Amino acid sequence: MSREILVETRDLAMHFGGVIANEAVSFTLETGELRCLIGPNGAGKSTFFKCLTGQLTPTEGSVMIGDTDTTNFEPHEVARLGVGIKTQTPNVFDGLSIQENVWLSARRWHSADRARAITRETLERVRLGSLRSRSVGALAHGQRQWVELAMVMAAEPRLVLLDEPAAGMTDEETLFTAELIREINRTASLIIVEHDMNFIRAIAEKVTVFHRGRILMEDTMEVISADPVVRDVYLGHKH
Numbered sequence: 001m002s003r004e005i006l007v008e009t010r011d012l013a014m015h016f017g018g019v020i021a022n023e024a025v026s027f028t029l030e031t032g033e034l035r036c037l038i039g040p041n042g043a044g045k046s047t048f049f050k051c052l053t054g055q056l057t058p059t060e061g062s063v064m065i066g067d068t069d070t071t072n073f074e075p076h077e078v079a080r081l082g083v084g085i086k087t088q089t090p091n092v093f094d095g096l097s098i099q100e101n102v103w104l105s106a107r108r109w110h111s112a113d114r115a116r117a118i119t120r121e122t123l124e125r126v127r128l129g130s131l132r133s134r135s136v137g138a139l140a141h142g143q144r145q146w147v148e149l150a151m152v153m154a155a156e157p158r159l160v161l162l163d164e165p166a167a168g169m170t171d172e173e174t175l176f177t178a179e180l181i182r183e184i185n186r187t188a189s190l191i192i193v194e195h196d197m198n199f200i201r202a203i204a205e206k207v208t209v210f211h212r213g214r215i216l217m218e219d220t221m222e223v224i225s226a227d228p229v230v231r232d233v234y235l236g237h238k239h
């Protein structure tokens with residue numbers, strides 16, 4: 001199967017006044033990939049992620065998703081291209097049930113009947129079927145994250161962008177999240193910003209390492225974790 005480029009940035013830069021958060025980032029993601037973005041604090045991962053989602057407009061360079069130039073798009077315009085986005089800011093309605101939250105997400109793109117079927121299936125996939133009537137406000141942190149993943153899945157996206165999906169989870173919750181993400185990858189490509197190395201090892205094929213706003217290296221986790229330059233960067237040595 002020939003692989004197509006699904007996401008491409010060219011010479012992307014994001015400056016906040018004098019702060020250079022991203023510089024000369026030329027990045028590609030092929031259809032079907034599951035890519036993790038890693039790097040030490042302040043490396044520019046979240047800023048780059050926000051340039052992909054439309055939360056930020058890059059100072060320079062371009063972003064393409066499929067055949068569409070999304071450089072100046074707002075998040076809702078990016079979402080309309082079949083992109084599921086989970087940011088670090090919660091996106092759930094606390095006063096509604098799990099089922100209602102997921103249904104609302106499915107209903108944005110599908111008929112009421114189809115949305116009902118998708119909601120049922122998705123809640124089984126994330127193992128929240130038995131809790132479907134429970135109010136989201138009453139859930140534990142990990143379960144809330146899964147509701148958000150279910151909302152992303154219910155829209156049946158072709159590309160999923162996740163910012164730290166395992167943040168604050170227990171080891172067991174992290175492993176289940178990794179399982180869910182591999183399942184999402186059966187039908188969608190993914191870009192995930194993540195800190196948790198065990199989680200990354202459990203899911204990633206290819207990893208992109210950011211350092212000082214730029215891409216330092218791209219390879220498998222095995223190669224990256226053995227690389228002396230990457231080790232130095234994480235330990236805070238100068239490069």
Ligand SMILES: Nc1ncnc2c1ncn2[C@@H]1O[C@H](COP(=O)(O)OP(=O)(O)OP(=O)(O)O)[C@@H](O)[C@H]1O
Nearest residue numbers: 016019020021039040041042043044045046047048
């Ligand atoms: N809105 C902003 N205004 C000013 N500076 C910013 C803004 N957002 C990010 N920065 C700066 O840009 C740089 C990159 O930050 P960014 O959050 O993208 O890094 P990160 O790799 O995601 O870090 P972390 O792992 O800590 O989340 C940092 O120096 C940060 O202080």
